[in-house]
Every structure is written in C-alpha cells, then in structure tokens.
Amino acid sequence: MSDLAITTLLVVSLFLILGSGVWIGLALSGVAWIGMQLFSARPAGDAMAVTIWGSASSWTLTALPLFVWMGEILFRTRLSQDMFRGLAPWMQALPGRLLHVNVAGCALFAAVSGSSAATVATIGKMSLPELKRRGYPDAIAIGSLAGAGTLGLLIPPSIIMIVYGVAAEVSIAQLFIAGVVPGIVIALLFSGYLMVWAWRHPQLVPPADARLPLRDRLRESRHLIPVVLLIAAVLGSIYAGIATATEAAAIGVVGALVVSAAQGSLTWATFRDSLIGGTRLYCMIALILAGAAFLTLSMGYIGLPRHLAEWIATLGLSPFALLLALMLFFILLGCFLDGISMVVLTMGVILPTITKAGIDPLWFGIFIVLVVEMAQITPPVGFNLFVLQGMTQREIGWIARVTLPFFVLMVAAVGLIYVFPELVTFLPQQMRR
Structure with a gap:
C-alpha cells in the first residue's frame, strides 16, 4: 500500500x-496496534508493552502530577478572592478599570496553576459576579476572561509545556523560562x-470607586504576598539552577499546602478532594501520553513521519x-481535540519536519503552546468556552464571538515571536550561562 493509503486508513480508524x-488514550493505542499489526514485522503486543511501560516510567514526567496537584490544592483556597482584593485598588486608574483584574489575576494564577481551564474557573468564579454587580458589560467581562485564561498554558509552570518537553525531548526548565516573556x-x-x-x-465603563490613598493600597496589596x-x-528555584522542574513542582506542592x-x-476533606482530583486528571493525561x-513508535516502524517530512521538504x-501552514492546521485540529491530545498526536510526525x-x-x-492557546477558545471543543458556558449559562457561539478579539491578539503574538525570536530565547540563553 502507498503511504497515502496507509495514512488514510489509520486516520479513518482513529476517527x-x-x-x-472510546477514551482518547485507548483510541491512540488501538490505531497504533492496527498499524503495527498490518504494516510492520515487529509483534504489536511486545512493542505496546515496552513502549507504554517506558512512557509511564519517565522521570521527566514526574513533574506533571505534582503541578496538577498543586493547582488542585490552590483551586480549593481563597487565593483568587485575595488576589482580587490586592489587585483591584491598583486597577482603578487604568482605562477599563476592574476589567484588568481578569488579565492580571489570570496571569498571576497561571504562574501557580499550569492549567488553562483551572485558571478560567478559579478567576471567573471570583471576578464575574463582582464585575456584574458593579455594572461592567457581560460581553467584555466574559471575553477578557476567556482570552486571559489561556495564559494558564503559557506562563510557567504549564502542563502542556511538560507534555511537549517529554514528547520533543526538550528541557522542561528551559521551556518554562522561555514562556515567561511571551506570557507577559x-x-x-x-x-x-x-x-x-x-x-x-x-x-459602558462604570465610574471608579473612591480612590484609596497609597497607604491603603499598599495595605490591600498584602493579600498578594x-x-x-x-x-x-x-x-525562582528553576531560574537560579537550585532545582529541576520536578523538584520545583514538589516545592510548589509544599508551598500550596x-x-x-x-x-x-x-x-x-479538601486535602482528599485535591488529591483525588489531581490523580484523576493525571491518569487521563498519562493514558493519552x-x-x-x-x-x-508505530508510525516510526511504518516510516510515515520520515516520508511526510520528505514530502514537505519537496x-x-x-x-x-x-x-x-502548521498554525492553520493546529487551529483546525483544535476545533475537535483538546490541547494535550493535539500535541501528543502530532509531535512524532511534525518534529522531523521542524x-x-x-x-x-x-x-x-x-x-x-501559543497555537494551542488559540484552540482553547475555538468552538466546538474550546475548553475555556465550555468552562465559561457552565459558569454563565450563555450559548457557546456567543462566548466564542465575544472572545474573538483576544483570538486575533494571540495571532498577533505569534507574529511577534516570529519577527523577534529573542522574546522566547533570551531568558533560556541567560540561564545556560
């Protein structure tokens, strides 16, 4: 059979x-087994056992469940309310006033969460009722929250960065540091x-609250400590070279507790719920990985990645x-798959080409990560849209529409890092010295 025929058969089988x-992880294993059984001489069962064991026992992957657990612990604290109290007095002077709390709050919580959905849910549960009570329009409040919530993927520690680092064999600590400037x-x-x-x-912007004197604003800022x-x-432990990404994750869990x-x-009860929630989410991710x-491995034995890379080179x-082309491909793929599935499904094929x-x-x-962020707010499978739909009871199409300006800004951000790659590479280069 030709490469095109094999590819078509496997893609159709997957869908x-x-x-x-069937769960995504099992579906991937099933398609891999079909490919090895039909188009490879190596026994599929033996290859499956060795590969899955090697994937599950990766030391690099240890950081993932720890960061997931840290996010689950913080989700059950009043950290988001404290952040609102600490940030709100400083935002009153800016045009747009408290709308900026969505952006600043998501950026701060992203730096201790690693999950886009958790960032949207945690900040949204605090900010949306408060903004509605003060008279801010729903469209801009919900749109800005959906857009800013994607920072959970980019500002480290990021679950998707760990997944990419494992798949592409790139230093996770380097990825974390590389995401700081683009996130800002x-x-x-x-x-x-x-x-x-x-x-x-x-x-449409409600009048500002009575402006607090500097002393009172500084006093409120103690909630950000x-x-x-x-x-x-x-x-800091990663950037200073004191800890690896896994050790920093353990520090994060202790700090969250x-x-x-x-x-x-x-x-x-909250300790048990956070542990169960983190375990459940990690098991889902681990099965997909x-x-x-x-x-x-199956694609490698069949030779599809090499042939595809050669075809693209021609x-x-x-x-x-x-x-x-890859950005358009991932945005389209994001209409049907979540971010982690997108990365693990495609890296084996795309990395040789890159x-x-x-x-x-x-x-x-x-x-x-930036392109996967865009996929978080593209219907019908944008996870942030689902989270906000559950919180606001709005139609998913309406939420996607009010989020569109922030999608366009993410496209602009991709253009910026292409024109100025130093935005990504500067900090990792300093870290290597």
Missing part, C-alpha cells in the same frame, strides 16, 4: 474509534485592548510558510 466513545507580552496586549475598548466606549512568594519559590493551611482552608508514545516551503527546516525545537515549543 471511527474516537466517534464510538500577551497579558500586555490584552490589557492594551481593554484600554482601547474603554476609550471607545466610555459610557502568598501568590508572589509561591511564584518566586517555584520559578502551606498557603492553604495559613488561610484555614486545609482540611482533610502512553497511547501517543505507542502511536509514535514542497520547498520557507520556514514562515511552514509555520503558517528539525529539517532548521527551526529551534525550544522556540517551536512556545509557538505550539
């Missing part, structure tokens, strides 16, 4: 299995848009055209 309701740039783009919106619609210390402990205990929200590892695409095109895998990791 049939997924369409029947996107947050500034979002805040800039909110200012422009406020200047264009001054009648726990989250700032936690960020400093996790990212300390914060929870200090706030009085650490009970046996194991299935994807077996699928990557097209003579420039790096810009290749990245543009390497041949001379694109830095570290830079490409941040590019992928």
Whole structure:
C-alpha cells in the first residue's frame, strides 16, 4: 500500500474509534496496534508493552502530577478572592478599570496553576459576579476572561509545556523560562485592548470607586504576598539552577499546602478532594501520553513521519510558510481535540519536519503552546468556552464571538515571536550561562 493509503486508513480508524466513545488514550493505542499489526514485522503486543511501560516510567514526567496537584490544592483556597482584593485598588486608574483584574489575576494564577481551564474557573468564579454587580458589560467581562485564561498554558509552570518537553525531548526548565516573556507580552496586549475598548466606549465603563490613598493600597496589596512568594519559590528555584522542574513542582506542592493551611482552608476533606482530583486528571493525561508514545513508535516502524517530512521538504516551503501552514492546521485540529491530545498526536510526525527546516525545537515549543492557546477558545471543543458556558449559562457561539478579539491578539503574538525570536530565547540563553 502507498503511504497515502496507509495514512488514510489509520486516520479513518482513529476517527471511527474516537466517534464510538472510546477514551482518547485507548483510541491512540488501538490505531497504533492496527498499524503495527498490518504494516510492520515487529509483534504489536511486545512493542505496546515496552513502549507504554517506558512512557509511564519517565522521570521527566514526574513533574506533571505534582503541578496538577498543586493547582488542585490552590483551586480549593481563597487565593483568587485575595488576589482580587490586592489587585483591584491598583486597577482603578487604568482605562477599563476592574476589567484588568481578569488579565492580571489570570496571569498571576497561571504562574501557580499550569492549567488553562483551572485558571478560567478559579478567576471567573471570583471576578464575574463582582464585575456584574458593579455594572461592567457581560460581553467584555466574559471575553477578557476567556482570552486571559489561556495564559494558564503559557506562563510557567504549564502542563502542556511538560507534555511537549517529554514528547520533543526538550528541557522542561528551559521551556518554562522561555514562556515567561511571551506570557507577559500577551497579558500586555490584552490589557492594551481593554484600554482601547474603554476609550471607545466610555459610557459602558462604570465610574471608579473612591480612590484609596497609597497607604491603603499598599495595605490591600498584602493579600498578594502568598501568590508572589509561591511564584518566586517555584520559578525562582528553576531560574537560579537550585532545582529541576520536578523538584520545583514538589516545592510548589509544599508551598500550596502551606498557603492553604495559613488561610484555614486545609482540611482533610479538601486535602482528599485535591488529591483525588489531581490523580484523576493525571491518569487521563498519562493514558493519552502512553497511547501517543505507542502511536509514535508505530508510525516510526511504518516510516510515515520520515516520508511526510520528505514530502514537505519537496514542497520547498520557507520556514514562515511552514509555520503558517502548521498554525492553520493546529487551529483546525483544535476545533475537535483538546490541547494535550493535539500535541501528543502530532509531535512524532511534525518534529522531523521542524528539525529539517532548521527551526529551534525550544522556540517551536512556545509557538505550539501559543497555537494551542488559540484552540482553547475555538468552538466546538474550546475548553475555556465550555468552562465559561457552565459558569454563565450563555450559548457557546456567543462566548466564542465575544472572545474573538483576544483570538486575533494571540495571532498577533505569534507574529511577534516570529519577527523577534529573542522574546522566547533570551531568558533560556541567560540561564545556560
């Protein structure tokens, strides 16, 4: 059979299995088994056992359940309420006022969460009722929250960065540091848009609260101390070279437990719920990663990634055209799959092509995270849209429409890191010295 026929058979098999309701991880393993059984001489059962065991026992992957658990612990604290109290007095002077709390709050919580959905849910549960009570329009409040919530994937520690680092064999610590500047740039783009919106619609912005004197604003800022210390402990330990990503994750878990205990929200019930929630989410991710590892091996034996890379090379695409095609491909894929599935499904095929095109895998990791962020707010499977639909009871189409300006800003951010790759590479280069 030709490569095209084999590819078509496997893709059709994958969608049939997924369409029947089988879990993604098992569907990937099933397609990999079909490929090895039909088109490879190696016994499929033996390959499956060795690959899945190797994937599940990866030391690099140890950071993932720890960061997931840290996010689950913090989700059950009053950290988001404290962040609102600490940030709100400083936002009153900006055009758009408290709308900026969505952006700043999501950026701060992203730095201790690692999950886009958890960031949206945690900040949204605090900010949306407060903004509605004060008279801010639902469209801009919900749209800015959906857009800013994607920072949970980019600002480290990020679950998707760990998944990419394992799949692409790129240093997770380097990826974490590389995501800091692009994350700040996107947050500034979002805040800039909110200012422009406020200047264009001054009648829709509620009047400012009584302005607090500097002393009172500083006093309110004390509520930000726990989250700032936690960020400093996790990212500072990595940047200073004191801890690996896995060790920093363990520091984060201990720090989250300390914060929870200090706030009085650490009970046996919340501890148990956070542990169960983290275990459930990690098991889902681990099953997907194991299935994807077996699928990557199967594709390697069949030779599809190599043939695809050679075919793309014959097209003579420039790096810009290749990245543009990949961005459109991932945005389309994001309409049907979640971010983790997108990364693990495609990396085995795409990485040889990227390497041949001379694109830095570290830079490409941040590019992928940015594009997956876009997929978080594209219907029908944008996870942030689902979270907000459950919180607001609005139609998913309406939420996607009010989020569109922030989607466009993310496209602009991809353009910025292409034109100025130093936005991604500068900090990792300093870290290596």
